[in-house]
Amino acid sequence: MTATKEEIISQLRQDMIRWEGFRPPQPGADNDLGLGPVAAAFPDGVFPTGAIHEFISSCPEDTAASGGFITGLVQKLLVSGGACLWISYTRRIYPPALKLFGVDPDRVIFVDVPLQKDVLWVTEEALKCEGVATVICETKDLSFTESQRLQLAVEKSHVTGFVLRKDVKKVNTTACVTRWQIRPVRSQLRTGMPGVGHPRWQVELLKVRNGRPGNWTVEWKKQDFQTITTPQLTEEARRYA
Amino acid sequence: MPKRFASIWFRHLLTDWKAIRQTGLKGKAYVFAEPDHGRMLITALTDEARKYGVTEGMTVADARVIAPDLQVFDGKPGRNLKLLTGLAEWCLRYTPLIQLDPPDGLLLDVTGCTHLKGGEKAFLQEVVSRLKAIGYDIRPAIADTIGTAWGVARCATTGLIVPEGEHRNALMPLPPSALRLPMNQLLKLRNLGLHQISSFIYMPNAVLRRRFGKDMVLRLQQALGQEVEYLFPLKEPVPYSVRLDCLEPVRTRTAIEIGLNDLLERLCKRLYGEGLGVRSAILTWYRVDGKNGNISIGTNHPSNRTQHLFKLFFIKLETIAPGLGIELFVLDALKTEPVNDKQSEIWSAGGGADSEEVAELLDRVAGRIGTAHINRYLPGEHYWPERTPKPYTNLKKKPESDWRTDKPRPMQILDHPERIEAMALTPDYPPKLFIWKGEQHIIVGADGPERIEREWWLEPGEHRDYYIAEDEAGRRYWLFRSGHYNAENNQHWYLHGFFA
Incomplete structure (x- = not known):
């Protein structure tokens, strides 16, 4: 009797997740974006594709780190085909760098919107288009209503959207499925080696619908995400050259 | 389908135009005059002015004597062409093929167009009444050939629609001036007593050619349809064009x-x-x-x-x-x-960046923000960072070479490198610290230098020594020193990008 009750409850939980806009991954589709332990934070342990993900950054360094992280995710999303649009108002992305994160820069279509107010219009149009695999939108503000519109657009078209909010002073509520904050942290090389190591970030999942927010240190190495579990060694007298 | 042409003759093109612009002038005697050899010659006049005995080519001084209340306006050469062009554009609603017929007419190819208005009669009635409503007094005619339509419009008073194949009969009673001939030939014909086309239409061509030159024979044959004549349309007709008359x-x-x-x-x-x-x-x-x-x-x-x-x-x-x-x-x-x-596209999985849907999406976006703002980047054959990504608007172009991955490149790059204050202790070593936007960054790890020479065949300037520098907080920057290190401590350091 108790077993059936538990079953009913778990079934209801699953239903609730579905009603809230989360769709279980298609059987056979490879939705493992290589996030490793980070993926455990998502409902069902799978990165939610076909949803809007929000990244906030307060300085250009954070924006660069977020860009790297997003590009790493996009790499896996583009494997199954489809176009990638990078929509921005003031773009600073350097296309050749995308290659270092596994995305062919020539596959990305950069839309440099001359007016700030058109950014979200273009983004919504792109998110509605089914031939598009993923859309990255660099913008400044995103109101709740605007985020709802974007989220509704992707629920129909299954496009994965990344909204990278730059220079965020005030964080408001949005309808996005997740909210991330990526910050660069000290890279590490083998003890005693000079120079700069692989890109390493403090990945903070501030908000995730139906999941557990968390905090990880992630490194981009060998074209994949590596979660760093060992505490970072403090190496005071590190010298270069 | 036999060709049908319409000729529209604006009887008082310039004076009607003036009356439309100045409503008070209607029914008054006024003329347009242009300077010629130090005199003012009348170029266009109203019927009221003509009643006084004023004619074209008369000097204004003479005209004023016989018509004291004559108003004189300054004429402008080329104004009639401008007016005709405007009227021709207006007439595009009737047919796409229109030719200007200076000084005061239009030629329309109305083949297959008249039934849209309910036949040739209704067509002409509509043209006349519409142009009359605007203020132009016109005389139109429709015939099988351009020459006949032209002549009938100007010289005939009845029978403005010449039925198919009847153009020869329609031409018979008309004076020679219906044939678009120059003045000297008209005078010659009059002197010979040939007041009607019928008097010489049956003469052998050889005779006519010997007497009046080959131009006259050509005009006659064109009017009779024995020689082909083409319209040179004002606007090149578009092969794929649809119209909607409301x-x-x-x-x-x-x-x-x-x-x-x-x-x-x-x-x-x-x-x-x-x-x-x-x-x-x-x-x-x-x-x-x-x-x-x-x-x-x-x-x-x-x-x-x-x-x-x-x-x-x-x-x-x-x-x-x-x-x-x-x-x-x-x-x-x-x-x-x-x-x-x-x-062929069914078999390709997913569809790439050049699929139909994406192309349509980009069309919509381009309609709003312009095509120049949508770019793809292909590897350019340059070492200079600003030129490495080469923008293209073509969605289908494939890269000709591979992207370089041997050197790290920043995720974010500044359009213009920003000047920083940097302190480097040893020549050609990365700086120890730098100040950007008032904030001091102490560098704890760095790679470099990577020297990138300027492409001297494109622009002059110093080379750059790039360093990847990581500060205490783990933020990674792309810095460069412009030119060589020198001891005077006046090197220029710049911040160019941010690494992920």
Whole structure:
């Protein structure tokens, strides 16, 4: 009797997740974006594709780190085909760098919107288009209503959207499925080696619908995400050259 | 189908135009005069002025003597051409093939056009009444040849519609001036007592040619249809063009949308049948008050999908100002290309960046923000960072070389490197610290230098020594020193990018 009750409850939980806009991954589709332990934070342990993900950054360094992280995710999303649009108002992305994160820069279509107010219009149009695999939108503000519109657009078209909010002073509520904050942290090389190591970030999942927010240190190495579990060694007298 | 031509003769082109602009002038005696050899010669005049005995070519001083209340306006050479061009554009609603016929006429190819207005008689009546409503006094004629239509319009008083094959009979009673001949030949014909075309129409061509030159024979043969004559249309006719005549002037947005949809459906159906698609199209509207305007669209891929083209126009529909109402829409497909065979794309999984949907999406975006703002980047054969990514607007172009991955490149780059204050202790070593925007960054790890020489064949300047520098907080920067290290401590350091 108790077993059936538990079953009913778990079934209801699953239903609730579905009603809230989360769709279980298609059987056979490879939705493992290589996030490793980070993926455990998502409902069902799978990165939610076909949803809007929000990244906030307060300085250009954070924006660069977020860009790297997003590009790493996009790499896996583009494997199954489809176009990638990078929509921005003031773009600073350097296309050749995308290659270092596994995305062919020539596959990305950069839309440099001359007016700030058109950014979200273009983004919504792109998110509605089914031939598009993923859309990255660099913008400044995103109101709740605007985020709802974007989220509704992707629920129909299954496009994965990344909204990278730059220079965020005030964080408001949005309808996005997740909210991330990526910050660069000290890279590490083998003890005693000079120079700069692989890109390493403090990945903070501030908000995730139906999941557990968390905090990880992630490194981009060998074209994949590596979660760093060992505490970072403090190496005071590190010298270069 | 036998050809039918209409000739419209504006009897008082310039004076009518003046009367339209100054309503008080109607029924008054006034003339246009232009300076010629130090005198003012009359170039155009009204019927009222003519009653006084004033004629064209008379000096203004003489005319004033016989007609004391004559008003004189300054004529401008070329004004009649300008007016005719405007009128010809207005007449585009009747037929796409119109030629200016200076000094005071228009020639229209109305083959297959008149039935739209209910026959040739109704067609002429509409033209006359519409132009009369505007204020122009015209005399039109329709005939099988341009020459006959021209002559009948100017010299005949009745029988303005010459039935098919009757042009020879229609020409018979007309004076020789109906043949578009120069003045000296007309005088010669009059001196010989040939007052009607019938008096010399049966003369052998050889005789006519010997007496009056080959031009006259040509004109006669053109009028009789024995020699082909072509129109040189004002506007190059577009092969794929559809028109929508509105029964009632259209003013509301909904009505415009319905009209546009109807036009697109007809155009797309035709293009689909021929395996073509639109690359660029223009929608022109003609308002009741004689004004017109247009909106144009362009596409990445040839498309004959009505919904897609409608969406492209839809973005720009708000620029249409219907005013009192629009009576005619014309949709021209300016550029068409064969549509790609869709069969071949079924097998490619997912569809790439050049799939149909993406192309349509980009068309819509381009309609709003312009094509110049949508770019792809392909590897450029340059070491200089600013030139490494080469922008392209073409979606299908494949890279000719691979992207370089041997050197790290920053995720974010500044358009213009920003000047920083940096302190480097040892020559050609990375700086120990730098100050950017008032914040001090102490560098704890760095790679470099990577020297990038300026491409001297493109621009002069110093080379750059790039360093990847990581500060205490783990933020990674791309710095460079412009030029060589020198001991005077006046090196220029710049921040160029941010690494992920």
